[in-house]
Amino acid sequence: MNTSRPARVVLQATGLVKRYGHVTALDGADFELRSGEILAVIGDNGAGKSTLVKALSGALRPDAGEIALDGRRAHFRSPLDARRAGIETLHQDLAVAPALTIAENLYLGRELRRAGFAGRVLRMLDKRRMRDESAARMAELQVGIPSMTQPVETLSGGQRQCVAVARAATFATHVVIMDEPTAALGVKESAMVLDLIRRVRDRGLAVVLISHNMPHVFEVADRIHVARLGRRCAVLNPKKTAMRDAVAVMTGALPPERIPAECVA
Amino acid sequence: MNPRSVPWAQLGPLLALLFASGFFAATTEHFFSGPNLSLILQQVTVVGVIAIGQTLVILTAGIDLSCGMVMALGGIVMTKLAVEAGLPAPLAVLAGVAVTTLFGLANGLLVTRVRLPAFIVTLGTYNIAFAVTQLYSGSQTVTDLPAALTALGNTFTLGGTEVAFGTVLMLGLYALAWFVLRETAAGRHVYAVGNNAEAARLVGIPVQRVLLAAYALAGALYGIASLLSVARTGVGDPNAGQTENLEAITAVVLGGTSLFGGRGVVVGSLLGALVVGVFRNGLTLMGVSSVYQVLVTGILVIVAVAVDQLSRRASQ
Numbered sequence: 001m002n003t004s005r006p007a008r009v010v011l012q013a014t015g016l017v018k019r020y021g022h023v024t025a026l027d028g029a030d031f032e033l034r035s036g037e038i039l040a041v042i043g044d045n046g047a048g049k050s051t052l053v054k055a056l057s058g059a060l061r062p063d064a065g066e067i068a069l070d071g072r073r074a075h076f077r078s079p080l081d082a083r084r085a086g087i088e089t090l091h092q093d094l095a096v097a098p099a100l101t102i103a104e105n106l107y108l109g110r111e112l113r114r115a116g117f118a119g120r121v122l123r124m125l126d127k128r129r130m131r132d133e134s135a136a137r138m139a140e141l142q143v144g145i146p147s148m149t150q151p152v153e154t155l156s157g158g159q160r161q162c163v164a165v166a167r168a169a170t171f172a173t174h175v176v177i178m179d180e181p182t183a184a185l186g187v188k189e190s191a192m193v194l195d196l197i198r199r200v201r202d203r204g205l206a207v208v209l210i211s212h213n214m215p216h217v218f219e220v221a222d223r224i225h226v227a228r229l230g231r232r233c234a235v236l237n238p239k240k241t242a243m244r245d246a247v248a249v250m251t252g253a254l255p256p257e258r259i260p261a262e263c264v265a
Numbered sequence: 266m267n268p269r270s271v272p273w274a275q276l277g278p279l280l281a282l283l284f285a286s287g288f289f290a291a292t293t294e295h296f297f298s299g300p301n302l303s304l305i306l307q308q309v310t311v312v313g314v315i316a317i318g319q320t321l322v323i324l325t326a327g328i329d330l331s332c333g334m335v336m337a338l339g340g341i342v343m344t345k346l347a348v349e350a351g352l353p354a355p356l357a358v359l360a361g362v363a364v365t366t367l368f369g370l371a372n373g374l375l376v377t378r379v380r381l382p383a384f385i386v387t388l389g390t391y392n393i394a395f396a397v398t399q400l401y402s403g404s405q406t407v408t409d410l411p412a413a414l415t416a417l418g419n420t421f422t423l424g425g426t427e428v429a430f431g432t433v434l435m436l437g438l439y440a441l442a443w444f445v446l447r448e449t450a451a452g453r454h455v456y457a458v459g460n461n462a463e464a465a466r467l468v469g470i471p472v473q474r475v476l477l478a479a480y481a482l483a484g485a486l487y488g489i490a491s492l493l494s495v496a497r498t499g500v501g502d503p504n505a506g507q508t509e510n511l512e513a514i515t516a517v518v519l520g521g522t523s524l525f526g527g528r529g530v531v532v533g534s535l536l537g538a539l540v541v542g543v544f545r546n547g548l549t550l551m552g553v554s555s556v557y558q559v560l561v562t563g564i565l566v567i568v569a570v571a572v573d574q575l576s577r578r579a580s581q
Binding site: 079080083089091095096097098099100104108109110111113122123124125127 | 444448449450451453454456457460461464465467468469470527528
């Protein structure tokens with residue numbers, strides 16, 4: 001996003017360390033996510049990107065370092081903690097229950113109950129409201145799915161992923177973290193999901209996109225965080241950086257100090 | 266109508282029930298009489314109630330092979346406590362249900378905490394429950410039951426046909442299970458856990474607690490089935506539950522609930538139980554020996570599982 005005033009920092013991490021026995025997955029990693037941006041996180045296998053994302057989403061607790069959400073220190077003891085703080089995470093491949101309907105998937109684990117006796121005593125679900133709200137969210141995000149009562153398994157892979165993204169976007173108040181959301185999708189389906197990710201950003205949420213797919217990263221990212229050897233090795237501007245240079249930074253062929261100044265974001 | 270939206274899983278058991286009923290109505294004289302239909306309903310109460318518990322477990326992608334044996338143990342506990350220890354009937358019944366619930370809880374704990382496969386755990390508790398039943402009863406049938414223990418076998422007249430209170434209890438339990446599974450978050454969580462346990466965990470559903478509750482509730486339902494069985498036979502029978510074990514699983518699978526979990530409707534299990542009951546009743550009316558009824562149950566369960574498997578493959 002090329003706005004003149006500096007964007008607010010939503011989620012920040014400084015000096016994160018995580019060790020597994022003799023293996024150091026995070027070695028003093030820093031991270032900074034600004035409001036209304038898509039920040040891609042790239043890195044070779046073992047660069048520490050998935051450990052970093054797990055720390056940010058509350059799936060693991062770092063051994064050292066600090067995480068701050070909206071300027072306040074945050075201690076996430078579980079993914080639930082992070083979610084309550086407004087960070088939704090979309091995990092690779094595991095996001096939906098295929099036999100349940102779209103509306104049920106959207107509200108899975110946060111079902112709405114009816115008001116009064118039916119809800120409080122009989123604990124009845126408010127299916128109509130969940131259906132209507134789901135339809136409204138889908139319309140808002142321009143996901144073209146006609147019926148909220150069809151099972152998710154009747155959808156294409158791309159549409160399923162859109163349901164998962166829409167769920168994250170519906171409940172996130174600050175940040176949506178997406179782990180390889182286009183990994184299993186074809187060209188057209190990927191384009192559909194990438195469009196949706198842009199619309200999520202345009203609604204004011206900050207998006208973290210973990211991806212191996214360089215064309216996808218360069219298509220949607222506002223900034224690119226390059227993880228290497230357990231640290232943040234650079235933050236690149238995709239508008240000014242060539243894809244092959246980003247890969248060179250990622251693999252270590254291009255040392256951070258030799259990155260041209262205009263490429264740094 | 267879009268062929269995908271036809272609910273074959275629910276229509277299948279209904280068609281099977283109509284087909285079986287039609288067959289026996291055409292080949293036997295008394296099949297479609299009020300008393301005989303009422304008798305079929307009474308005959309399926311025990312299997313029907315066990316099948317509710319079994320449905321809960323199978324929906325979570327588990328299985329409970331111990332159901333019939335646990336039911337038999339519950340019956341022996343109730344009758345022995347009432348007859349030999351002189352416990353008032355309601356307390357004896359509660360004790361029996363408590364024992365079957367504890368067995369269910371043990372199954373659930375072994376599946377969730379020790380992370381053993383449900384198949385092996387419940388095969389183990391099947392044998393344990395059987396042995397405990399035999400040891401506790403000395404393999405002796407308990408007779409001379411107080412009237413309160415067999416009250417569910419009593420009947421009232423409805424439109425000229427005798428209806429057993431046990432039948433009403435079974436139908437009530439089905440309505441309750443249907444409501445909870447369909448209309449409450451807890452019910453939808455059962456489906457989510459069976460359908461994609463990892464996705465359920467990631468959205469914050471307490472997967473272990475859902476599983477534990479399913480097995481424990483199933484145990485409690487087997488306890489209610491014990492009471493129905495005692496009421497129907499009028500004795501505490503240590504050899505009860507041997508045909509019910511497979512029949513209950515057959516009923517659930519015939520009813521369209523997938524053994525892979527997460528798909529199915531509890532009312533289907535009632536239809537499945539009725540199919541099993543109609544076959545037993547019809548074959549009896551035709552004068553076919555009971556060994557063939559066991560044979561037919563065996564064939565039915567394999568056919569039902571094959572249909573489940575094939576329809577799953579077709580949808581992928």
